[in-house]
Amino acid sequence: MTFVATVLGADWQTLADAFGLGGIYALMAVGIGLVFGVLRLVNFAYGQLVMAGAYALAFAYERGWPVWVGIILCFAVVVTLAVAMDWVVFRPLRGHSPAVMLVATFAVAFLMQSIALLWFGPLGKIAASLSALNQPWTISGVDIRKISIVATAVAAGCLLALVLLLGRTRVGLHMRAAALDFQTARLLGVRANRVIGSAVLVSGLLAATVAVMLTVQSPLVTPDFALRDTILVLAGVVLGGMNRLISATLGGFAIGFASGFLGGALPTNQSQYLPSFLFAAVILVLLIRPRGLFARAGQQAVERV
Amino acid sequence: MRHAHAVLELLAPVVLVVAVALFGTLVSSSTQTYVITTLVNVSIVVALYVFIGNSGVLSFGHVSFVAVGAWTAGVLSMPVAEKPAIMPNLAAFLRDTTVGNVGSLAIAAGVGAAYALIVGLPLMRLSGLAAGIATFGVLEITHNVLRYWEKIGPGLNTFSAVPETTGLGQAAVGALIAVAVAFLYQRSRYGRMLRATREDAPAARAVGVSVYGQRLVAFTLSGALAGLAGGLYVHLLPVNAEVLYLDLTFITLAMLVIGGATSLWGAVVGAVVVSAVDSFLAEAENGVHLPGGTLDLPSGTRIVVVGTLMALVLIVRPAGLTAGREVPLPRAFLRGVLTKFSA
Amino acid sequence: MTTTPVLELDGLEVRHGAVHAVRGLSLTVDRGEIVGLIGPNGAGKSSTLHAIMGLVTSAAGDVRLHGRSLLGRRPEDVARAGVALVPEGRRIFAELTVEENLRLGLAGRGNGKGDGALRGAFELFPVVHEFRSRQAGALSGGQQQQLAIARALVADPQVLLLDEPSLGLAPRLVDVVFDALQEIRERGLAILLVEQRAQRTVALADRSHVLSNGRLRLTLGPEAAGDSETLVSAYFS
Ligand SMILES: Nc1ncnc2c1ncn2[C@@H]1O[C@H](COP(=O)(O)OP(=O)(O)OP(=O)(O)O)[C@@H](O)[C@H]1O
Numbered sequence: 051m052t053f054v055a056t057v058l059g060a061d062w063q064t065l066a067d068a069f070g071l072g073g074i075y076a077l078m079a080v081g082i083g084l085v086f087g088v089l090r091l092v093n094f095a096y097g098q099l100v101m102a103g104a105y106a107l108a109f110a111y112e113r114g115w116p117v118w119v120g121i122i123l124c125f126a127v128v129v130t131l132a133v134a135m136d137w138v139v140f141r142p143l144r145g146h147s148p149a150v151m152l153v154a155t156f157a158v159a160f161l162m163q164s165i166a167l168l169w170f171g172p173l174g175k176i177a178a179s180l181s182a183l184n185q186p187w188t189i190s191g192v193d194i195r196k197i198s199i200v201a202t203a204v205a206a207g208c209l210l211a212l213v214l215l216l217g218r219t220r221v222g223l224h225m226r227a228a229a230l231d232f233q234t235a236r237l238l239g240v241r242a243n244r245v246i247g248s249a250v251l252v253s254g255l256l257a258a259t260v261a262v263m264l265t266v267q268s269p270l271v272t273p274d275f276a277l278r279d280t281i282l283v284l285a286g287v288v289l290g291g292m293n294r295l296i297s298a299t300l301g302g303f304a305i306g307f308a309s310g311f312l313g314g315a316l317p318t319n320q321s322q323y324l325p326s327f328l329f330a331a332v333i334l335v336l337l338i339r340p341r342g343l344f345a346r347a348g349q350q351a352v353e354r355v
Numbered sequence: 356m357r358h359a360h361a362v363l364e365l366l367a368p369v370v371l372v373v374a375v376a377l378f379g380t381l382v383s384s385s386t387q388t389y390v391i392t393t394l395v396n397v398s399i400v401v402a403l404y405v406f407i408g409n410s411g412v413l414s415f416g417h418v419s420f421v422a423v424g425a426w427t428a429g430v431l432s433m434p435v436a437e438k439p440a441i442m443p444n445l446a447a448f449l450r451d452t453t454v455g456n457v458g459s460l461a462i463a464a465g466v467g468a469a470y471a472l473i474v475g476l477p478l479m480r481l482s483g484l485a486a487g488i489a490t491f492g493v494l495e496i497t498h499n500v501l502r503y504w505e506k507i508g509p510g511l512n513t514f515s516a517v518p519e520t521t522g523l524g525q526a527a528v529g530a531l532i533a534v535a536v537a538f539l540y541q542r543s544r545y546g547r548m549l550r551a552t553r554e555d556a557p558a559a560r561a562v563g564v565s566v567y568g569q570r571l572v573a574f575t576l577s578g579a580l581a582g583l584a585g586g587l588y589v590h591l592l593p594v595n596a597e598v599l600y601l602d603l604t605f606i607t608l609a610m611l612v613i614g615g616a617t618s619l620w621g622a623v624v625g626a627v628v629v630s631a632v633d634s635f636l637a638e639a640e641n642g643v644h645l646p647g648g649t650l651d652l653p654s655g656t657r658i659v660v661v662g663t664l665m666a667l668v669l670i671v672r673p674a675g676l677t678a679g680r681e682v683p684l685p686r687a688f689l690r691g692v693l694t695k696f697s698a
Numbered sequence: 699m700t701t702t703p704v705l706e707l708d709g710l711e712v713r714h715g716a717v718h719a720v721r722g723l724s725l726t727v728d729r730g731e732i733v734g735l736i737g738p739n740g741a742g743k744s745s746t747l748h749a750i751m752g753l754v755t756s757a758a759g760d761v762r763l764h765g766r767s768l769l770g771r772r773p774e775d776v777a778r779a780g781v782a783l784v785p786e787g788r789r790i791f792a793e794l795t796v797e798e799n800l801r802l803g804l805a806g807r808g809n810g811k812g813d814g815a816l817r818g819a820f821e822l823f824p825v826v827h828e829f830r831s832r833q834a835g836a837l838s839g840g841q842q843q844q845l846a847i848a849r850a851l852v853a854d855p856q857v858l859l860l861d862e863p864s865l866g867l868a869p870r871l872v873d874v875v876f877d878a879l880q881e882i883r884e885r886g887l888a889i890l891l892v893e894q895r896a897q898r899t900v901a902l903a904d905r906s907h908v909l910s911n912g913r914l915r916l917t918l919g920p921e922a923a924g925d926s927e928t929l930v931s932a933y934f935s
Pocket residue numbers: 714715717718719737738739740741742743744745746
């Protein structure tokens with residue numbers, strides 16, 4: 051108890067950072083989970099969409115373009131790439147086994163990373179147009195970096211919008227149905243391409259949002275930008291439970307929060323084995339609770355993972 | 356007839372490996388390094404094939420066994436005098452022993468097998484996506500531990516000062532051992548049972564085959580081969596944890612997929628063809644002189660080319676270049692060629 | 699004057715790999731008709747419906763809606779063209795509410811608001827209306843079957859295909875389902891009813907085809923319903 055109190059009391063910034071990172075990871079988890087829902091495809095290359103968005107921001111920053119132009123460019127690039135990925139890779143692979151699709155997106159991830167290396171070189175570019183957000187806000191005597199608050203707020207806003215989209219709109223209903231039982235949904239007239247296209251589009255929008263947030267925290271954009279984050283988020287999504295968007299999102303948030311918090315609170319020589327514990331947990335969950343930690347028991351007969 | 360096919364199934368990969376090795380004797384010493392690397396890649400990809408090809412289950416974890424093999428052979432064979440500089444925190448019993456080249460390779464294979472067995476005990480119950488993610492977790496954990504645990508190796512340092520004994524001869528022998536083991540295994544009762552589970556797991560279970568047990572056998576065997584390949588690797592060039600991680604996982608999986616994951620021939624062809632392309636491009640990234648002028652490709656080209664190739668194969672020809680079959684019988688092959696020409 | 703029937707199968711063949719599930723099946727269903735398709739397990743009844751919906755590709759023959767071929771269309775396009783399937787086992791979305799299940803049925807309509815269609819379905823199945831905000835998984839088997847039929851109807855289809863709607867239902871609920879089919883027929887739909895309950899199907903349908911080993915063996919009118927000998931011999935021929 052005293053431990054928690056000390057940590058909480060001592061460092062609000064760490065806590066706020068953890069929330070911010072948790073929010074960003076939650077958005078990535080949604081982006082991965084949405085596509086998994088309709089395609090049963092774990093998109094290894096999701097992080098490279100974020101990376102592409104970050105390069106777009108860097109491109110705009112280097113030319114001194116206004117912030118909003120950079121953000122628009124980032125969204126345009128990421129969404130275009132996401133849709134192209136759907137057309138060029140996902141569609142031809144539809145109906146293949148999940149393992150084949152996993153290998154394929156693994157290949158695409160490497161491909162995109164190497165294209166970035168070819169194009170922009172290994173040294174990296176700077177995307178610092180929003181770096182003012184790293185300044186602190188002083189709230190009742192406590193300093194907290196703006197980005198932590200902005201990231202939390204943006205994540206909350208995006209998730210709320212997503213809840214409305216899924217719960218209140220026709221295409222949202224179709225997406226939920228397709229995630230539960232695609233064949234029956236199609237038999238009812240739900241158009242497969244449209245549903246998949248929508249999921250890919252939304253996941254692209256989320257990747258672009260994540261790119262904007264992440265470049266604030268780490269403005270140096272290299273070809274492996276967001277690679278570590280994606281691997282962590284994938285672990286979180288599996289831990290939480292892939293079958294349901296809510297559990298996947300919670301898993302993403304939990305991983306982000308944990309790595310933000312522990313990364314800030316623990317000294318390096320104690321946090322260096324964190325990935326090992328994390329992935330050991332992933333393996334354990336796959337073995338003993340394949341539906342994930344946050345899925346309600348007995349909810350779904352079909353095992354998809 | 357069946358016998359003839361069996362002989363060919365072994366002979367074709369053996370001939371290919373020997374041909375590559377002989378080619379290596381003809382070229383300059385700088386090119387020779389690429390040829391040796393190709394042969395080591397053959398070992399790794401054949402190790403992958405023994406499990407993935409026969410079981411139909413995906414593994415992202417095999418480079419862990421390569422890494423563990425490399426760590427074992429590297430730590431054991433580095434001269435005692437060199438160890439403190441590179442591995443200052445090494446455990447005492449490792450610090451004070453040195454093992455000869457062949458011994459270090461054998462132990463590497465043993466440690467690879469043992470590690471695969473330990474990992475496989477829980478993991479072989481998984482298949483499909485779950486197996487893919489769990490084995491990826493194994494890769495992450497292994498990488499993470501090797502990077503930071505300095506009692507068992509160099510940590511973030513590079514394995515310099517390991518005797519560079521992996522020449523053409525040892526690399527070729529290593530690849531031939533891998534091919535022979537894979538061949539004997541797939542012809543054995545165990546191999547046939549595992550392939551039956553790949554085609555139709557419920558039916559295989561129904562006739563009493565233990566899917567779990569057979570997968571574990573193959574996983575352990577492929578762990579041994581991967582460990583051996585790792586030993587060869589560390590004796591070839593100074594490696595570190597980053598070398599034995601995602602990139603190698605990607606490129607070796609690409610070799611298997613591109614060649615055709617369900618046959619030994621496909622595995623060997625994939626390893627040779629992709630290594631050849633990869634070596635050429637790696638050379639070109641440093642600038643190569645061709646008859647028409649200098650080809651100077653920016654770094655990163657290799658993976659772009661190999662990645663594109665892999666994605667293309669997966670989309671257009673998921674069974675790989677060899678269509679996943681063992682070597683075509685010469686007569687059928689000839690007939691095919693003849694009809695093509697007469698048409 | 700001959701008019702084109704609403705639904706027409708013409709020499710339909712379906713293969714699942716080596717299994718020849720449907721062999722040269724021809725039949726028609728017209729407006730306001732119920733056509734029964736009965737036969738033992740594995741006769742090829744479901745395969746026929748799946749071929750109509752485009753879930754499996756037919757090896758030969760044709761499926762026509764108002765004279766236009768449906769072959770090669772995706773399931774969603776067949777549904778949107780006016781063919782609704784009540785699948786075997788109902789395939790209700792258990793985690794969605796009853797109303798959401800019904801709204802999914804609206805996906806099969808080209809466009810337009812479906813509130814009228816929802817009302818029509820509620821009239822036919824008052825239980826569905828009563829429980830509209832519950833989770834569909836919480837409904838009983840009979841209620842789920844009614845929901846499945848209601849969900850197919852809100853798409854306002856011209857053809858209704860049903861795959862063993864009475865399966866696993868108590869006799870009283872079978873009555874409810876069959877009465878509903880009677881009423882749907884009166885609304886002018888063309889109904890193709892796949893069933894195992896041969897006698898009741900023959901009695902309800904305008905004509906019933908007996909399928910066995912993928913081949914059409916016999917066609918019976920409603921008058922044959924009392925003639926159990928003919929039925930039995932048709933099944934075991
Ligand atoms: N996907 C499939 N793959 C292989 N064979 C299949 C497949 N679906 C059906 N069959 C076979 O095709 C034949 C016809 O099956 P179908 O499901 O159409 O029969 P049915 O008349 O609907 O039977 P039931 O009354 O049991 O529902 C059967 O022999 C069945 O085993």
